[in-house]
Every structure is written in structure tokens, then in C-alpha cells.
Amino acid sequence: MAETASNDGGSYTRGALSKRTGCNIETIRYYESIGLLADPPRTRAGHRVYSQDHLRRLTFVRRCRQLGFSLREIRSLLRLIEGGESACAEVHALTLDHVADVQRKIADLRRMERVLSDMAAQCRQDEIPDCPIIDNLFEENPHREL
Amino acid sequence: MAETASNDGGSYTRGALSKRTGCNIETIRYYESIGLLADPPRTRAGHRVYSQDHLRRLTFVRRCRQLGFSLREIRSLLRLIEGGESACAEVHALTLDHVADVQRKIADLRRMERVLSDMAAQCRQDEIPDCPIIDNLFEENPHREL
DNA sequence: CATCCACCCTGTAGGTCATACAGGATCAAG
DNA sequence: CTTGATCCTGTATGACCTACAGGGTGGATG
Numbered sequence: 001m002a003e004t005a006s007n008d009g010g011s012y013t014r015g016a017l018s019k020r021t022g023c024n025i026e027t028i029r030y031y032e033s034i035g036l037l038a039d040p041p042r043t044r045a046g047h048r049v050y051s052q053d054h055l056r057r058l059t060f061v062r063r064c065r066q067l068g069f070s071l072r073e074i075r076s077l078l079r080l081i082e083g084g085e086s087a088c089a090e091v092h093a094l095t096l097d098h099v100a101d102v103q104r105k106i107a108d109l110r111r112m113e114r115v116l117s118d119m120a121a122q123c124r125q126d127e128i129p130d131c132p133i134i135d136n137l138f139e140e141n142p143h144r145e146l
Numbered sequence: 147m148a149e150t151a152s153n154d155g156g157s158y159t160r161g162a163l164s165k166r167t168g169c170n171i172e173t174i175r176y177y178e179s180i181g182l183l184a185d186p187p188r189t190r191a192g193h194r195v196y197s198q199d200h201l202r203r204l205t206f207v208r209r210c211r212q213l214g215f216s217l218r219e220i221r222s223l224l225r226l227i228e229g230g231e232s233a234c235a236e237v238h239a240l241t242l243d244h245v246a247d248v249q250r251k252i253a254d255l256r257r258m259e260r261v262l263s264d265m266a267a268q269c270r271q272d273e274i275p276d277c278p279i280i281d282n283l284f285e286e287n288p289h290r291e292l
Numbered sequence: 293c294a295t296c297c298a299c300c301c302t303g304t305a306g307g308t309c310a311t312a313c314a315g316g317a318t319c320a321a322g
Numbered sequence: 323c324t325t326g327a328t329c330c331t332g333t334a335t336g337a338c339c340t341a342c343a344g345g346g347t348g349g350a351t352g
Contacts, residue, residue: 015328026311029331034309045318047329056284063283068258071309081280088277092269095279099262106255109248112214116245123238131234133241134227137209138202161299172340175302180338191347193300217338 012050021058028058036061036071036078069098158196167204174204182207182217182224214248 018025031037037058040048057078064074073094080090122132164171177183183204186194203224210220219240226236268278 013329024311025328027309030310043318045329046331047318060284065309067262067283068255077283088269088280091277091279092266095262095266095269099259099266102255102259102262106252106259109214109252109255112212113245113248113252116213116241116248120238120241120245123234123241131237133237134234137213137223138206159300170340171300173338176339189347191300192302193347211338 010052012055014048014050017050017055017058020055021062023058023062031058031061034071036075067098068102073098156198158201160194160196163196163201163204166201167208169204169208177204177207180217182221213244215244219244 012020014025014028017023017028023031028037032039037054040050040054042048060078061074064077065071069077076094077091080094119133119136158166160171160174163169163174169177174183178185183200186196186200188194206224207220210223211217215223223237223240226240265279265282
């Protein structure tokens with residue numbers, strides 16, 4: 001049976017799929033349990049046998065996760081892509097939405113970074129009783145921008 | 147009894163504390179359950195009565211969360227701060243660690259943004275069967291930088 | 293004084309996104 | 323045949339909350 005070998009047109013065990021995709025082996029089972037990955041056929045003994053299609057789909061899911069798409073978003077993308085008509089415009093729109101999300105996150109983190117760096121810079125690190133970092137953290141609204 | 151009023155030296159209900167700190171009312175109970183916020187005394191009827199100290203501490207926790215510290219990190223900070231000796235140097239170090247984390251996250255998100263934007267830019271949004279976004283997402287290692 | 297509604301209480305379930313482990317079966321190689 | 327890797331299932335854990343059901347309480351109002 002196909003194991004770790006590439007075996008084109010082939011079949012894979014869960015472990016092989018995990019290695020090929022870089023997806024954690026337990027996560028594959030998790031994705032199956034939430035219906036993100038189709039239940040594969042089994043051997044008589046109950047072992048899962050994955051096809052090239054499973055590999056393709058899991059690769060897609062994994063790639064999307066790396067790009068920060070949520071599982072919910074990935075579900076939408078898959079629905080669009082598998083809806084026969086290549087729903088390119090909708091995929092484009094979802095991608096742009098996601099870019100906007102990412103940009104918002106970047107902006108938030110930048111603000112956080114600035115505040116934290118300022119705090120650290122004010123600290124003289126000696127054992128004076130009032131540390132500016134600590135004082136700042138105890139203030140209710142120390143920085144309007146957060 | 148003190149409710150929403152400022153009542154210095156005072157006591158607060160859970161709702162009042164929630165309003166003062168901006169922390170969700172259920173989250174306060176959650177923080178108590180995980181030992182992040184001390185169990186307050188109760189009225190005969192079992193209602194929680196928070197002191198100025200609780201307010202101070204929850205404000206601190208909330209502020210740290212806004213700055214992206216994890217609950218675990220907040221626990222460390224509180225332990226340091228309450229350890230009598232103002233452990234300013236340690237607090238400074240934890241803050242710098244955290245800044246580094248934040249900077250890593252920013253870098254990751256920037257890469258994501260770039261890849262996503264590139265993908266979107268290549269897409270002509272017509273119904274041609276092969277959409278560059280979709281194709282890209284199906285590739286196993288389309289961008290070495292991710 | 294009765295009433296009313298906002299608030300409080302508890303316990304528990306849900307949500308996201310996995311990861312880990314126990315206890316056992318199977319498989320392939322030596 | 324034995325051994326070690328891999329597979330199976332079900333369940334628990336982790337971070338970090340949020341929400342809801344089903345009930346009790348408190349204080350202002352009439």
C-alpha cells in the first residue's frame with residue numbers, strides 16, 4: 001500500500017498525508033470531524049485511505065490557514081471553488097476583505113508596539129520604588145490611542 | 147451601597163466594576179475562577195463586593211490585555227509587582243520580550259499582506275476558469291517566504 | 293408596603309483551533 | 323514470530339472568553 005511514497009493517482013495513510021501537507025496528524029482528524037475534509041474510505045481494518053483529492057484539498061486548507069484565513073472563511077472559499085462555476089470575483093472579494101483584516105491587525109500591533117517601547121524607554125531599571133512601566137499599566141486611560 | 151458612583155475608598159458590585167474597567171461582566175467572574183482576581187467578600191445574600199484594590203488590579207489586567215500580554219504573562223507581572231521589592235528590572239525585561247513578540251507578529255502579518263495583495267492584484271476577476279488566487283492557494287509551496 | 297425591573301447568583305454550554313494522551317488494534321519488516 | 327511504527331477511538335486540555343437558563347436580591351417608585 002502507498003505510504004510515504006508519492007504514488008501518483010495514489011492513496012495515503014493519515015501519517016503520509018500529514019507529512020505531505022505539513023498538517024499535524026491530529027488536526028487532519030479534527031478537520032474531518034468538523035466536516036472540512038471529506039471522510040475518506042477505510043480499509044477493512046478501519047484505516048483511513050486518502051486520495052489525491054484529499055491531498056489537494058488539505059493542501060488548500062493548510063495554505064489558507066498559513067495566510068491567516070479562518071476556518072469559516074476557508075469553508076466559504078471551498079464552497080465557491082467547488083460550486084462548479086469558478087467564482088473568481090467572489091474569491092477576489094473575500095481575499096480583499098481578508099487583506100483589510102490583516103491591515104487592521106498590523107495597525108493595532110503597531111500601536112501596541114509604540115506604547116510598549118515608550119514605556120520601556122522611560123524605565124531606568126533601577127530599584128526606585130515607582131517604575132514608569134508599572135505605573136503606566138495601572139492607569140485607566142494612559143494612552144488615548146489604545 | 148455603592149453602585150455606579152465613584153465612592154472613593156469604596157465598594158463596587160460586579161456590574162459597577164465592569165463599567166469602571168470596561169471589562170465584560172462575565173469575564174470578571176472568569177478571572178476570579180482562574181485565580182487572576184482575588185475572590186471578593188460577599189454580602190449575606192452572596193453578592194460580590196469589590197474594593198478599590200480589586201478595581202486597581204482589574205484595571206491593570208485589562209490594560210495589559212489591551213497591550214497584548216497573555217494571561218500567563220500578566221500573572222508573572224502581578225507576581226513581580228506584588229513581591230514587595232519593586233521588581234522593575236524584571237518588569238522591564240518582560241516588557242521587552244513582549245515587544246519582540248509583537249514585532250514578530252507584525253512581520254508575519256506584513257508577509258501575509260504582501261502575498262494576499264499580490265494574489266489579488268493578479269486576478270482579473272472575470273470568469274476565466276483558472277483564477278490566479280485559487281491556483282495559488284492550491285499550490286504546496288507557492289511562496290518560500292511564508 | 294407591595295411591586296417592578298435591573299441587577300446579581302450558579303452552573304454549564306458554546307465557540308475557535310487545535311493538541312495530546314490513554315488504551316488498544318494493525319501492519320510491515322526483520 | 324516479534325517488534326516498533328503507525329493506526330484506531332474517545333476524551334481531555336489549552337487559551338480566552340461569551341452566553342444563557344433558571345432563579346434570587348435590592349432599591350426606587352407608586
